[in-house]
Amino acid sequence: MPPRPLHRSGPDFAHEAAAWRIGEVPVAGADEVGRGPWAGPVVAAAVILDPARVPDGLDDSKKLSAARREALYEIICETAEVSVAFAPPARIDATNIRQATLWALARAAQGLPRAPRLLLVDGNDLPPVGCAARAIIGGDGLVASIAAASIVAKVTRDRLMGELGRLNPGYGFERHMGYGTPEHGAALERLGVCRHHRTSFAPIRLRLARESEAAE
Template identity: 45%
Template structure:
């Protein structure tokens, strides 16, 4: 028998390796609180690479005293069942504040995806019922806000409030795409949520784009491949969050 890290281990049996994917925690939020920058809002977005539908951002302020959901993580690491579980926990949590921000298809085409991302993030922060002392944003770019803003690369995998925002944004956008997709059943938006899957591209070639599609993202299709371009059929207005 041998001691390793305070635990008894049988000789010849390697210790269990720690997870290579540590869960997001609140080190950033606690450090900033000690610096007098509280509360902290985490912000993330979803839908940047989609061919159709809005870009959605969420801002979340998590109380430091609450116990985190065991599945809280970057939304891309979670299946739909776990995302829904985390989202239900989040919106029902006493003391939590969250806001949702949309950037429409028209705004994405007008301002490009980066400009639309900054717009949606700003709207999400402004939608918070509580004003944050500091905002943490996933990625390299952050919107100009009246409070201090820090951009954290990989923040959705490291920071609990950003991870919560990533889940809320993803669930909100998925529900939105599923709902409006009922008006365009041939496109299967409930399956791919507007992303460029093979069946989505095939539907575009067969039926042409809908008002949900981003004109600036369809350069891959030639004019001959698109039967019609109904861009003047009316704007699609974002609907509310969960």
């Protein structure tokens, strides 16, 4: 029998349960993090939850503490099918942030152990996937599998940016995660642009132009 929707505060399993009832399984949720930063990749995740082991406390990753995200990340990876994909700065700069994000979401969905019959995606834009897909605005706060994907993407990217901070001391990537903070701006003034920056983003593009003018 298909699972019944779980009644809980925050995201629930109702969308997935509806798909189960009509045989549209497996159903996956997908989300991304990192569209806005000046540096680092966009990270996308896709998750197929086990209906019998939907973790308690799933929510939009932005609403959770770092410790809670980490704990849920471990539970999700133990109980669900998970795939992660990265759109690096080079791809973002070669296309644009929208296309790079959709590419990463599609890659994440394609990387799942089982091909989903239905992909539920946060937002209003759909990636190019070979299955039915549905965009849900605010989905990371409404749909359990999208919330799980948002947590996986956020934890994965935060860990990666921490490592980039260790390998590129002085930029503070481990603190601002590549976003355009005053600390990040000051680091650019001191150290210049590194290979992890998105050269198509205006603050970085302008910084490179100033460096070029100074060198002439």
